[in-house]
Amino acid sequence: MFEDFFDVVKKRFNGSDDDYKPPMFKCPRCQDTSPLSKYEELHRVCPKCNYHGRLSARERIAITADRDSFHEFDKDMKSLNPLSFPDYDEKQEELRESTDLSDAIITGTATIKGSPVVMGVMDSRYMMGSMGSVVGEKVTRAFEYATENGLPVVMFTASGGARMQEGIVSLMQMAKTSGAVKLHSDAGGLYISVMTDPTTGGVTASFASIADIIIAEPKVLIGFAGRRVIEGTIKQRLPEDFQLAEFMHEKGFVDMIVERRKMRSVLSHVLKLHGFTSKEV
Amino acid sequence: MFKKILIANRGEIAVRIIRACRELGVRCVAVYSTADRNSLHAQIADEAVCIGPPATKDSYLNMDAVIQAALNTGAEAVHPGFGFLSENAEFARKCAEYGLVFIGPSPEAIELLGNKAAAKETMAAAGVPVIPGSKGAVASIEEAREFAKKAGYPVLVKASAGGGGRGIRRVDLPSELEAQMTAAQQEAEKFFGDSAVYIEKFLINPHHVEIQIIADKHGNYIYLGERDCSMQRRNQKIIEECPSPIVDGELRKRMGEAAVTAAKQCSYFNAGTIEFLVDESHNFYFMEMNTRIQVEHPITEEVTGFDLVKAQIEIAAGLPLKVSQSDIKLRGHAIECRINAENPNLDFRPSPGTITALYMPGGPGIRIDGAVYQGYTITPYYDSMISKLIAHGSDREDAISKMKWALSEFIVEGVDTNIEFQLEMITRPEFRSGAYDIGFLNRYMDKRKAGK
Secondary structure (H helix, E strand, O other): OOOOOHHHHHHHHHOOOOOOOOOOOOOOOOEEEEEEEHHHHHEEEEEOOEEOOOOOOHHHHHOOOOOOEEEOOOOOOOOOOOOOOOOHHHHHHHHHHHHHOOOOOOEEEEEEEEEEEEEEEEEOOHHHOOOOOOHHHHHHHHHHHHHHHHHOEEEEEEEEEEEHHHHHHHHHHHHHHHHHHHHHHOOOOOOEEEEEEEEOHHHHOOHHOOOOOOEEOOOOEEOOHHHHHHHHHHHOOOOOOEEEEEEEEHHOOEEEEEOOHHHHHHHHHHHHHOOOOOOOO | OOEEEEEOOHHHHHHHHHHHHHHOOOOEEEEEEEEEEEEEHHHHEEEEEEEEEOHHHOOOHHHHHHHHHHEEEEEOOOOOOOOOOOHHHHHHHHHHHHHOHHHHHHHHHHHHHHHHHOOOOHHHOOOOOEEOOOOOOOOHHHHHHHHHHHHHOOEEEEEOOOOOOEEEEEEEEEEHHHHHHHHHHHHHHHOHHHHHEEEEEEEOEEEEEEEEEEEEOOOOOEEEEEEEEEEEEEOOEEEEEOOOOOOOOOHHHHHHHHHHHHHHHOOOOOOEEEEEEEEEOOOOEEEEEEEEOOOOHHHHHHHOOOHHHHHHHHHOOOOOOOOOOHHOOOOEEEEEEEOOOOHHHHHEEOOOOOOHHHHOOOOOOOEEEEEOOOEEEEEEOOOOOOEEEEEEOOOEEEEEEEEHHHHHHHHEEOOOOHHHHHHHHHHHHHHHHHHOOOHHHHHHHHHHHHOO
């Protein structure tokens, strides 16, 4: 725990007076720099090119749900390492200590401008947001709760795909979650999926893409297989904007692109249009 | 000397007072809200009494609960710290009513000086230079307009019952006066329950220089040098230093004597601070007087070697001051950086949470007045200050040099802090040269956000 604890001392002291500058953000899309405080003020959107950077699950909940309205489900659900994959338990312990997560998704109930919803938000900091038994179970339970209580579901996805360490169990989650979505849909439920950066692999190929309304943030990566794998398979160059949200929107896989700063209003509007207004308890 | 004192406060000042009590052989009683059960002050005091739920108005501002706690534990005196009930004349009176000694000035002095407009009038009458403006609160917009015209724009509209930087509006043009006055009145009503406002000339780029005074109940008054608190963001102090880089011995003497005159005018006793604004020509003007110990008191203590908090207790117990004005010498230079649990890159948003790891510097000339420990959970209910880091050097350069390594070594994990921001500030050329005025930090923050 204390190996790199003191690195910061040298780093801070050796920043010479002349070039001690306020921290800057370098955008991975446009490579330009802006003051970090500006980037953070916009909730991590690049002020130069509008690239929508990654938010942690709790940060996302904080800017989407009404204040103090989020009540978490299954906070401590942890994977039991079904295949006894080596180093998997250790890796997870490390991540649990360094993030406030016990797996790659947080689910629960909340209200969005008064409309009650079941919300799920994936977090790419936890093993690249990969879906294993816990993500699959939490998503399924969220949809089951929503079905039972007549609530709409809003899912924020961010994933590198299936969790390798759980092998076939991870793959099975694709079917399990899709089944839960279907039952929710058959009961007349509304499901809105919001794809954030990046949404790929088994998550794209299961619950993320079978929503009634699919929203994506601008310029995020949405796909299944990686670009290089596809180019290698079909032996053709792919366009620059391949797998960007705008490309997917053009091809009909995404229904609308919504800026982060408008997301809460748009979600609320959609919910209200479908009759999910604030309920007096 | 008292046998037992109740500390009507929390956080680092409560810990500071506990330490002073220990040195004086006085038993101390802490009070805490349910949210502060695990606070350092509640844990290390000799006794601790729970006085209410987290909300300040139900606990630390709950006069009856505090007094009840004092009576039940047999405390003879109450030290109010700063903020909370420290400048509440009604509380001071209630203490007296129940036979408790209030460690501070008289209720009358608190009342007089707590009304900022009336305080200014009192000072002017005593011959202390004051900022040109209205004499007391203005009764109407026409009166406001008249005073503003006389003082000369720009002017400030300020809440009479105000403090802590609230209820203040700047007016650059006569056409803006009415709207800004209404806004200030509304904010004053909301924060202080009193919408009275007064008009004051706005000095361009002055320094905030305050004089520490202390007086016993036997008519002895001394001043203990000055503190420069111009490093302020939205009227909140961030860095303070003693002595001020723009004050020489002659100005110090004039300001100190003016401060003592001011204190005598109100028959003041115990510790107090007179805040002045000093303009570019080194003219000083009375702004307000704070009738309590201040957050930044440690820098004065380091440079003068005088323990202000112990002296407060001794004075309240009726003891005379042990030193005279000629004994007060300023040795070296001290700087204080306030360490807050906040994120400067997110508009200084407070960052409550659990401190998962904590390492604090020590070494020559370093003093830490803090109230946190590893494993402590900072709650969102109170202010975000978690520690004060003070560096005392042989001169200003030395103090800055010490502060730099001390800040580098101060590590807090689990919550955001402004430590790296403080490093950024003490390495600014404007700070190093001492040429920063009270507008500097706000201007710097605007430029910083725009990426310049």
